[in-house]
Amino acid sequence: MKILYFTATGNSLYVAKRMGGEYYSIPKLIKEGKYDFEDEKIGIVFPIYYSGVPQIVEKFLNKVKLKSNYIFGIGTYGMYAGAATRHLLEIGERNGITFSYINEIVMIDNYLPGFDMNKELEKEPKKKIEDNLREIAKDIGEAKKYIKKHSFIADGLRVLNEKYFYNQHFEKNFTVKSSCNGCKTCEKVCPVDNIEVQNQPVFKNNCQQCLACVHNCPQRAISVKKEKSEARFVNQNITLKEIIVANN
Numbered sequence: 001m002k003i004l005y006f007t008a009t010g011n012s013l014y015v016a017k018r019m020g021g022e023y024y025s026i027p028k029l030i031k032e033g034k035y036d037f038e039d040e041k042i043g044i045v046f047p048i049y050y051s052g053v054p055q056i057v058e059k060f061l062n063k064v065k066l067k068s069n070y071i072f073g074i075g076t077y078g079m080y081a082g083a084a085t086r087h088l089l090e091i092g093e094r095n096g097i098t099f100s101y102i103n104e105i106v107m108i109d110n111y112l113p114g115f116d117m118n119k120e121l122e123k124e125p126k127k128k129i130e131d132n133l134r135e136i137a138k139d140i141g142e143a144k145k146y147i148k149k150h151s152f153i154a155d156g157l158r159v160l161n162e163k164y165f166y167n168q169h170f171e172k173n174f175t176v177k178s179s180c181n182g183c184k185t186c187e188k189v190c191p192v193d194n195i196e197v198q199n200q201p202v203f204k205n206n207c208q209q210c211l212a213c214v215h216n217c218p219q220r221a222i223s224v225k226k227e228k229s230e231a232r233f234v235n236q237n238i239t240l241k242e243i244i245v246a247n248n
């Protein structure tokens with residue numbers, strides 16, 4: 001089994017690892033120009049952005065050639081999955097990818113302009129992440145056929161979200177504190193090489209809004225506009241090194 005994943009703060013990488021099999025980072029595959037995959041089972045694991053599939057994942061799926069009798073998708077999210085499963089199905093249909101299984105799993109919400117990370121961590125036990133992960137892993141193990149359904153209304157909202165949130169220069173929302181020591185972690189965790197550290201990070205204009213730079217900064221020196229806490233989040237089962245390897 002091959003799993004193709006995208007992650008900024010480790011949730012989706014953790015899910016990919018928990019499914020078993022080999023796992024490959026989508027940003028890295030894009031950088032290396034690798035788009036052909038064949039296996040008995042192939043999975044796509046990604047964080048849900050603005051109720052849908054992140055643009056970087058969609059861009060990858062527009063090019064990829066998958067040969068498998070069982071293709072599955074799993075979206076990780078924090079509060080509201082919106083129409084992400086429908087969006088993935090639609091991207092698949094446009095690109096000749098037939099999904100047998102699409103599901104979503106609630107985890108910690110890393111969207112700092114919306115949530116205080118300390119409060120998010122307090123909610124973790126109620127989300128029953130491990131139980132849900134076991135269920136999904138069992139489904140994949142048994143090659144279960146299932147597509148999580150969302151309403152047309154949720155899809156309409158997703159399209160509006162996409163127009164609103166992606167139509168802006170997000171890089172203007174970052175500020176860097178004097179505690180930055182120029183360690184370049186932000187540069188290395190950025191999935192699209194959008195950050196260049198001279199003395200301090202300089203943000204270019206291809207930001208995917210993933211917040212990997214903000215959450216993974218060892219100095220907590222990067223802030224994003226309207227952030228709800230100084231606390232940051234990275235999945236406890238994933239190391240900074242793994243995120244660097246995935247996105248560098």
Ligand SMILES: Cc1cc2nc3c(=O)[nH]c(=O)nc-3n(C[C@H](O)[C@H](O)[C@H](O)COP(=O)(O)O)c2cc1C
Pocket residue numbers: 006007008009010011012013046047048049050051052076077078079080081082107108109110111208209210211235
């Ligand atoms: C730009 C952005 C948009 C997001 N939009 C949503 C959303 O619409 N609904 C939701 O529940 N979580 C949303 N989230 C939270 C992430 O989907 C969630 O924390 C995910 O598990 C992060 O995965 P990762 O750790 O692999 O990056 C968003 C996060 C970011 C950075």
